[in-house]
Amino acid sequence: xxxxxxxxxxxxASLLIMLSSGLALIYGLRDVINFGHGALYMLGAYLGYxxxxxxxxxxxxxxxxxxxxxxxxxxxxxxxxxxxxxxHIEVALVTxxxxxxxxxxxxxxxxxxxxxxxxxxxxAGSVRLFGLSYPLYRIFLIAMGLGSCAALAxxxxxxxxxxxxxxxxxxxxxxxxxxxxxxxxxxxxxSLSAAFAGVAGVLAGPYLSVDPGMDVSMIVxxxxxxxxxGTGSIAGAIVAxxxxxxxxxxxxxxxxxxxxxxxxxxxxxxxxIAPRGIGRGRAPA
Amino acid sequence: xxxxxxxxxxxxxxxxxxxxxxxIKGAGALHGIIGPNGAGKxxxxxxxxxxxxxxxxxxxxxxxxITRKSVAWRRRHGMSRSFQRxxxxxxxxxxxxxxxxxxxxxxxxxxxxxxxxxxxxxxxEKAGRIAYGVQRRVDVALALIGRPDLLLMDEPGAGxxxxxxxxxxxxxxxxxxxxxxxxxxxxxxxDAVFACCDVVTVLDLGRHLATGTPAEIRAxxxxxxxxxxxxx
Amino acid sequence: xxxxxxxxxxxxxxxxxxxxxxxxPLFVLLAxxxxxxxxxxxTHLLSEFxxxxxxxxxxxxxxxxxxxxxxxxxxxxxxxAASVYGGVGYLFAICLSEWDLxxxxxxxxxxxxxxxxxxALGALIVRTNPLAFMMLTLAAGxxxxxxxxxxxxxxxxxxxxxxxxxxxxxxxxLTSADFANATQFWPIAWSAAWLLxxxxxxxxxxxxxxxxxxxxxxxxxxxxxGFGTYLPRLAAFVFVNAIAGVCGLLHVLNSGFVSPExxxxxxxxxxxxxxxxxxxxxxxGPIAGGFLFAVAQDQxxxxxxxxxxxxxxxxxxxxxxxxxxxxxLIEAARRGARRGTR
Numbered sequence: 047x048x049x050x051x052x053x054x055x056x057x058x059a060s061l062l063i064m065l066s067s068g069l070a071l072i073y074g075l076r077d078v079i080n081f082g083h084g085a086l087y088m089l090g091a092y093l094g095y096x097x098x099x100x101x102x103x104x105x106x107x108x109x110x111x112x113x114x115x116x117x118x119x120x121x122x123x124x125x126x127x128x129x130x131x132x133x134h135i136e137v138a139l140v141t142x143x144x145x146x147x148x149x150x151x152x153x154x155x156x157x158x159x160x161x162x163x164x165x166x167x168x169x170a171g172s173v174r175l176f177g178l179s180y181p182l183y184r185i186f187l188i189a190m191g192l193g194s195c196a197a198l199a200x201x202x203x204x205x206x207x208x209x210x211x212x213x214x215x216x217x218x219x220x221x222x223x224x225x226x227x228x229x230x231x232x233x234x235x236x237s238l239s240a241a242f243a244g245v246a247g248v249l250a251g252p253y254l255s256v257d258p259g260m261d262v263s264m265i266v267x268x269x270x271x272x273x274x275x276g277t278g279s280i281a282g283a284i285v286a287x288x289x290x291x292x293x294x295x296x297x298x299x300x301x302x303x304x305x306x307x308x309x310x311x312x313x314x315x316x317x318x319i320a321p322r323g324i325g326r327g328r329a330p331a
Numbered sequence: 332x333x334x335x336x337x338x339x340x341x342x343x344x345x346x347x348x349x350x351x352x353x354x355i356k357g358a359g360a361l362h363g364i365i366g367p368n369g370a371g372k373x374x375x376x377x378x379x380x381x382x383x384x385x386x387x388x389x390x391x392x393x394x395x396x397i398t399r400k401s402v403a404w405r406r407r408h409g410m411s412r413s414f415q416r417x418x419x420x421x422x423x424x425x426x427x428x429x430x431x432x433x434x435x436x437x438x439x440x441x442x443x444x445x446x447x448x449x450x451x452x453x454x455x456e457k458a459g460r461i462a463y464g465v466q467r468r469v470d471v472a473l474a475l476i477g478r479p480d481l482l483l484m485d486e487p488g489a490g491x492x493x494x495x496x497x498x499x500x501x502x503x504x505x506x507x508x509x510x511x512x513x514x515x516x517x518x519x520x521x522d523a524v525f526a527c528c529d530v531v532t533v534l535d536l537g538r539h540l541a542t543g544t545p546a547e548i549r550a551x552x553x554x555x556x557x558x559x560x561x562x563x
Numbered sequence: 564x565x566x567x568x569x570x571x572x573x574x575x576x577x578x579x580x581x582x583x584x585x586x587x588p589l590f591v592l593l594a595x596x597x598x599x600x601x602x603x604x605x606t607h608l609l610s611e612f613x614x615x616x617x618x619x620x621x622x623x624x625x626x627x628x629x630x631x632x633x634x635x636x637x638x639x640x641x642x643x644a645a646s647v648y649g650g651v652g653y654l655f656a657i658c659l660s661e662w663d664l665x666x667x668x669x670x671x672x673x674x675x676x677x678x679x680x681x682x683a684l685g686a687l688i689v690r691t692n693p694l695a696f697m698m699l700t701l702a703a704g705x706x707x708x709x710x711x712x713x714x715x716x717x718x719x720x721x722x723x724x725x726x727x728x729x730x731x732x733x734x735x736x737l738t739s740a741d742f743a744n745a746t747q748f749w750p751i752a753w754s755a756a757w758l759l760x761x762x763x764x765x766x767x768x769x770x771x772x773x774x775x776x777x778x779x780x781x782x783x784x785x786x787x788x789g790f791g792t793y794l795p796r797l798a799a800f801v802f803v804n805a806i807a808g809v810c811g812l813l814h815v816l817n818s819g820f821v822s823p824e825x826x827x828x829x830x831x832x833x834x835x836x837x838x839x840x841x842x843x844x845x846x847x848g849p850i851a852g853g854f855l856f857a858v859a860q861d862q863x864x865x866x867x868x869x870x871x872x873x874x875x876x877x878x879x880x881x882x883x884x885x886x887x888x889x890x891x892l893i894e895a896a897r898r899g900a901r902r903g904t905r
Contacts, residue, residue, distance in 0.1 A: 079694055081701075129882070134694055135640055136881050139835075142642075143877030146832065150871040262828060266705045269698040277695070303715035310706040313699075317687050380787070406789035418784045420777055431773055432788045473788060 049176045051295060057184040057253065059291030060191020063284055064246040065264065066271040067198055068239030070283035073272060074215030075228070075235050078126065079138045082145025084265030085152075086240055090114050090247025091256045092152050095161050098251070103166035106251075111244035118240025122233045149261045158258050163251030183252055190249060194242065195284060202280060207231060215280070270309055274316045276323025285324055332357050332513055333379070333410075333481055338388035340374050347374040349537040350388065355481070356530075358511040361504050363528035365521055367558050370534040372517040373415065376485050379515075380412045381405050392481070407436065411479035415486040417470045421459030425450055425469055428458065429476065436477030447506055448472040463490060475506075482507075482514040488523060496520045500527040521559070525549060533558060598757055602750040614745040616861050617854065618817065621752040624853025625759050625810035626830075627837035629803040631849035632763050634838065636772060637799045638779035639689075640697045643704025644834050647807040649826025650707050651677045652815030656726040657719050666730040674808050681804035682797070689796045704831055711823055725822025728815055742816040755813055759806050760846035766802065767845075775799055829870055833860075836873050839880040842890020851889045 069083050080086075090110050097106035125144065129137050164170070165183040172179045202208040210231055250256070271290050275282030290309055297308030316324065333355040340348040348371045355362055364372050377383040379390055381402040389398045392410060406412075420428045429450075433441040445451055448468040453461050458469055467487065474482060487503070488496030500516075500523040507514045518524050524531060525545040533540040533548060535557045541548060548554055605614060626648050633639050651673045658669035688699040711720040720726065730739050741747050766772050778785045778792050785792055815821050824830070833856060841852020860869050880887060886894055 073694075077694070079698060132881075135638070135697065136885075138694060138697060139640065139881050140878050142832070143874045143881070146874030146877070147871060150867055150874060153867055154871070262705070266702055270702055273691075273695055273698055273702075277692075303713060306709040306713060307706065310702065310709075313702060314687060317699075321690055382787075402786045403789050403791055406787055412787055414784075418781060418787075420780050420784070422780055423777065427773070428777070431770075431777055434770065435774075436789055473784070477789070 050178060050180070051292075051299060053175075053180060053184065053188070055288070055292040055295040056188045056191065057291075058295060059288045060187050060194075061246050061250055061253070062267060062271060062287040062291055063191050064194050064242045064249075066268045066275070066283045066287050067194075067280055068242045069268050070272050070275060070280050071211065071215075071235045072232075072239055073277065074280065075211060076126065076232055077134050079134075079141070079269070079272070080121075080145075080239075081138055081142035081265060082148060083141075083239075083243060083268055084261035084263070085145035085148035086114060086117070086243040087247045087250070087264050088152055088256075088261040089117070089148060090244035091250050091260065092156055092161075092247075093244070094248030094251050095163050095256050098163055098248075103163075103248075103252075107245065107248045110248045111241040114244030114247075115237040115241040118237035119233065121240065122236040126232065126236065127229070145261065145265070149258075152261075153258050160255045160257035161251075163256060165252035169252075187249055187253055190245070194245075198280065207234060211235065212280075267309065270313045274313060274323055276320075279323065282324045332393060333515075334391040335375075335379065336389045336391065338375070338378055338390065339386050340371070340378050340383060341386040346537050347371045348378060348385070351375060351534070351537070351539045353532060353539060353542070355513055355515055358480070358513055359508050360513050360529045361500075361507050361527060362513065362515045362530045362532065363524035364515060364517045364532045364534060365519070365524055365558070366534035366540070369536070371537040372534055373485055374537075375534065376412065376483050376515075376517055380410065380483055406477075406479075409477075409480035410483070411474040411477070411481070412483045413471050413474040413485065413487060415489055417463070417466050419458050419466055419469045419473065422457065424455050424457055425461070426454040428469070429472060432473055432476045438477045440478070441476065444472050444475045447475065464495065467491070478510065478512070480512050482512060484514065484516045484518075486517055486519060488518055488520045493520060493522065496523045497526060500524070503527070598753075602753045606746045606749050611745045614749045616857055618745065618749050618752040620854035620857030621756045621850065622810050622814050622817075622853070623834060623837050623857055624841075624850035625756055625813075626807055626834040627841065627849035627853045627856075628759060628763055628846060629806040629810075630831075630834050631838035631841075631843035632767075632806070633799060633803045635843045636767060636775045636779065637796055639693055639796070639800070640835070641700045641800070641803065642697055642828075642831050642835070643700040643702075643707070644803075644807050645826045645828070645830035646704040646707035647677050647681060647804050648811035648814065648830060648834075649821060649823075650680075651808045651811040652728070652821035652825055653711060653720060653726065655812060655815050656728045656821055659728065659730050660726070661719060666732055666734045669730070670734060670812055674805075674812065677808040677811075678801060678805055682801050685797045685800035685804075689800055690793060701828070704826070704828060708823060708826055708828070711826065723823060725820060725824075728819050728821060734816070739816075739819065743819055748817050752813060752817075755809065756850050759809065760850060763806070763846045771795065771798070829866075829873070832870075832873055832877070836876045836880075838887075840876060840887055842887025842893070844886070844890050845893070848887055848889040848893075852887060855888070 065083065065087055069080060073079055093110045093113060094106040097109050125140065126137070129140060169183045169186050171182050173182045173185060174180075175185075202212055214228060214231070250260075254260070267290065271283055271286045274289070275284070275286035290312065293308045293312045294305070297305035301308070335351055335353040338348055338351045339346065351371070364375065366372050374383065378385045381397075381400060381404075385398065389396055391397065392405070392408070397405060423431070429441055429445065445454070448471055450465070450468060450472060453465055458466060461469075467490070471484070471487065474484070484503075487499055491499065496518075497520075503514060503516065504527045506512075516524070516528070525548075528545060530542065531545050531548045532542040533551075533554050540557060541551050541554050543551070549559070605617065609617070626644055630641055630644050633641050654673035654676050655669050658664045658672050659666065664672060684703055688696055688703070691699065710716065712722055713720075714722075732738070734742075737747070737751075742751070774785075774790065774795050778790065778795060782792050814825070834853070837852040837856040838849045839852070840855055841850065842848030859872075863869050863872060884891060
C-alpha cells in the first residue's frame with residue numbers, strides 16, 4: 047500500500063519537477079515568473095495529442111518539445127528582452143496575459159472537451175513490482191522524471207553554464223559584475239524551460255488527460271511549488287515537488303473529499319514555518 | 332554609548348567580520364572607520380544597524396543588548412543610518428519625504444535639519460530630479476530627523492570629489508558638536524577622515540586593527556603596512 | 564513655491580498650487596450635481612437592459628478599485644479578488660438557507676467573515692516579495708474556488724449548480740425584489756461606487772496612504788526611518804478586501820444567485836483588466852474601467868472571445884498604455900492645465 051502511494055507520488059512529482067524546475071530556473075535567473083507556463087504545458091499536451099494522432103506517441107515526444115523550445119526562444123527575444131527595463135510585476139502580468147491568450151487560442155482550436163491520449167503500445171500494460179501490478183507507463187514517467195532531475199543536477203553542478211545559473215540565482219548583482227553573459231544564459235534557460243514543459247505536456251496525456259482547465263491548475267501547482275521551494279532554489283523546487291506529489295496523492299487516498307485542498311494546506315503550513323521556503327535560495331538583499 | 336563585542340558576520344563560509352570589539356564613547360565625537368576593500372566596514376555598519384544579523388557577538392547600545400532588535404526599533408530609539416548608495420524617495424518631493432519621516436518620529440525641528448543640510452531651495456522638487464550631490468544631502472537629512480543620538484554613515488563621500496568630501500566632513504563635525512550626537516562614519520577618503528575625525532578605527536580583513544587619534548593611527552606601523560603605505 | 568506642482572486628486576480634478584482654496588467649493592458642488600444626476604437620470608433615459616449592464620459595470624468597477632488601490636498604493640497585485648467577491652455571496656447564501664439568519668445579520672456575518680479571512684491570509688502572505696504575493700493570491704483564489712466544489716461541502720454549496728439566494732424581509736428597507744429590479748438597483752450601485760471611491764480617496768490622501776506609497780517606493784529606507792512595514796501592508800490588504808466584500812454583497816443581492824463562476828479566476832482577471840484599462844492611480848479610473856469593460860463585454864458576447872481580449876488587453880495596457888485610458892486623459896488634462904497657468 048505504501049509502495050503504491052510512493053510510486054504514484056513519484057509519478058505525479060515527475061511531471062511537477064519537469065515543470066517547476068523550468069519555472070524556478072527563470073525565476074532564479076531573471077526574477078521573472080512566467081505565469082504562462084501552464085499554458086505552455088497545455089500547448090505541449092495538445093500538440094502532443096495532434097502529433098500522436100498523426101505519427102504516434104514517440105514522434106510527439108520528440109517534436110512537441112522542439113516546437114515549444116522554438117516558442118521559448120521567441121518568448122525570450124520578443125517578450126523578455128524588450129521588457130527588460132520594466133518592473134518584475136509588469137513582466138509577470140504580461141506573461142499572465144500571454145498565457146490567457148494561448149489558453150483561449152487552444153480552446154478555440156480544439157474545443158472545450160477533454161481529449162484522451164493512449165499510451166504507446168510499448169508502454170501499455172502493467173508490470174509486477176513488489177508483488178503489485180503497476181502500470182508500465184507510470185514507471186516510464188517516473189524514469190523520465192528522475193532522469194530529467196539527474197540531468198538538471200549534473201548540468202547545474204558540472205557545466206559552466208550551470209555554474210553561472212547557480213551564481214546568478216544566488217546573487218544576481220555579483221554574477222553580472224563578473225561578466226556572466228546573462229542574455230545567452232537566459233536564452234538557454236528559457237528554451238529549455240519551454241522544452242521541458244513540452245515533454246511534461248506530452249507525458250501527461252496518457253497519465254492525466256488533455257483538457258481546457260489544465261493550464262490554470264498546473265500553473266497554480268507550479269507556483270505553489272516554487273514558493274514552497276524558495277526563491278532561486280532549484281533543489282528546493284525539486285524537494286517541494288516531491289512533497290507536493292506526496293501530499294496530493296496521500297490526500298486523495300486518505301481524505302478524498304478534501305483532497306483538492308491538500309496542496310493549499312501544505313503551502314500555508316510551509317509559509318507559517320519557513321516564510322522564505324524550504325531551499326536556501328537567494329541571500330536577503 | 333555603543334559597544335560592539337566580539338562581533339562576527341559570516342556570508343556562508345566567508346568571515347566578513349571576525350570578532351570585532353569596538354566602543355564608541357559618546358556625544359560630540361566624530362569617529363571614522365577606514366580600511367582596505369573587503370575589510371568589513373560596511374558589514375560592520377550593517378550588523379550594528381540591524382540590517383544583517385550577526386553570526387556571533389553582541390551589540391550594546393546605551394547599556395542595552397540590541398543584537399536582536401529590529402531596524403525600525405533602533406531608529407526609533409536614536410540610532411540612525413545613511414546609505415552608501417543614496418536611498419531616498421525619488422517620486423516624492425524633498426519636503427514630502429522629510430515631513431513624512433518627521434511626523435512619524437515626532438520631530439518638530441525639521442527646519443533645523445533643512446537648514447543644516449542646505450535644502451531650503453529644493454523643498455518642492457521631486458527628489459528624482461535634483462542633482463546627485465543634493466540627493467546625498469537629502470539622504471543624510473532623512474537620517475538626521477528625530478535628533479538621533481548616534482548616526483552611522485556609510486561612505487558619505489562616495490561619488491563626491493575630494494574637496495566636496497572634505498567639506499562634508501567639516502560640516503559633519505560641526506553638526507556633531509552642535510547637536511551633541513555621536514557619528515560613526517565609514518569612509519574611503521582617508522584625508523578627510525584624518526582631517527576631521529576625533530577617533531579613527533582601522534579594519535582589515537574583518538578584524539579590528541587599531542583605534543586611536545588620527546595622529547596615532549597615521550604613525551601606527553601595522554596600519555601603514557596594511558593599508559596606508561608610505562603615502563600617509 | 565517653485566514649479567506650481569499640480570497634484571491630481573482622486574476625483575480627477577486638479578488642485579493647483581495657487582488656486583486651490585478658491586476652487587474647492589465649486590468643485591464639490593459640481594461633484595454633488597454629477598452624483599445626483601447620475602443616480603436618477605439614467606433610470607429615466609435608459610432601458611432596463613442598459614441599466615443592468617451599467618450596474619454590472621459599476622460592480623466590476625468597484626472590484627477593479629479594490630485591485631487598483633492595492634497596486635497603486637502598495638505595489639501589490641492581488642489575483643484572487645474574485646474569491647472574496649464571490650465568497651461573500653456564498654456565505655450570505657449559506658447564512659440564509661442553512662442557518663436561517665435574517666438578511667441583515669447574514670450580510671454582516673458574511674462581511675465580517677471575509678474581513679477576518681483576508682486578515683488571516685494577509686498575515687501570511689504580505690510579508691513576501693511582491694512577485695510571491697501575486698502567486699500566492701492566485702493560489703488562494705483557486706483554493707476558494709476548489710472549496711466550493713468540494714464533495715464534502717456539497718450540502719452547503721451545491722457544487723457546480725450554485726446557490727439561489729432569495730431572502731424574505733428587507734435589508735435597509737429594500738426587499739429582494741427591489742434589489743433585483745434594474746431601475747432601483749442602479750442608484751444603489753451608483754451610490755456605492757461613489758462611496759467606495761471616496762473612501763479610497765480619503766485613504767490615499769491620509770498619512771496612511773503616504774506611508775503605503777513610501778513603503779512601496781523604498782521599503783528599506785522606511786524601516787530605517789523607524790516605520791514598521793508589515794502592518795501597513797496588511798491593513799491595506801484588509802481594506803481592499805473589505806471593498807471587494809461590499810461590492811460582492813451588492814452583486815449577490817442584485818443577481819439572487821451565486822455559482823463557482825462568480826469566484827473564478829476570470830472574474831479576478833476581468834477586474835485586473837478593468838483597472839488597467841481605466842488606470843490604477845485614482846478612484847475614477849478603475850470604476851470607469853469596469854464600466855467600459857462591461858459595455859465591451861456586452862458587445863463581444865462569447866465568453867471565450869472576451870477572455871481572449873482580456874489577455875490582449877493586459878499585454879497592450881501594460882506595455883503601451885500603463886496609465887490606462889482615464890489615467891492618460893487625466894495626465895493630458897493636467898499637462899494642458901499646467902501650460903495654461905504659466
